[in-house]
Every structure is written in structure tokens, then in C-alpha cells.
Amino acid sequence: MDIAAVNGSLSAIGYGLAAIGPGIGVGLVFSAYIQSTARQPESSRLTLPYVWIGFAVIEALALLGIAFGFVYK
Numbered sequence: 001m002d003i004a005a006v007n008g009s010l011s012a013i014g015y016g017l018a019a020i021g022p023g024i025g026v027g028l029v030f031s032a033y034i035q036s037t038a039r040q041p042e043s044s045r046l047t048l049p050y051v052w053i054g055f056a057v058i059e060a061l062a063l064l065g066i067a068f069g070f071v072y073k
Contacts, residue, residue, distance in 0.1 A: 015069045022062035029054040 033051045037044040 015066050018065050018069075019062060022058050022065075025058040026055060029058065 029051060033047060036047055
């Protein structure tokens with residue numbers, strides 16, 4: 001009996017596991033914004049730009065992760 005060879009790239013599995021971190025990070029950023037807005041509603045306009053900056057930084061790191069996964073393939 002032959003053992004079947006595994007074909008493909010493990011970088012896709014690695015990035016799939018690494019995507020858990022940014023998913024948790026985005027959830028924490030938005031949950032903190034919702035909680036701060038619930039505590040002090042008048043500050044929602046002041047804190048919203050920081051939410052989008054945090055979201056953009058987290059997503060940029062996630063995109064760098066997928067890019068490096070393909071570069072080091």
C-alpha cells in the first residue's frame with residue numbers, strides 16, 4: 001500500500017491559523033469602542049477616528065502576514 005503524498009502549500013494553513021489574531025484584535029477594538037460609547041455617549045465622535053486607525057493597523061498587519069506567506073513559499 002502506498003502512502004499518498006501531500007501536495008500543496010502549508011502557508012495557507014499557517015495564515016489561516018494566524019488570521020485568528022487579527023480577528024480577535026478587531027473584535028477587541030470595536031468592543032472597546034462600543035463600551036466607551038455606552039459609558040459616555042458624547043465622546044463617540046472623538047473616539048471614532050481612533051477606532052478606524054486601530055482597525056486599519058490590525059488589518060495591515062494581517063495583510064502583511066498573507067503577503068509574507070506567499071513570499072516565503
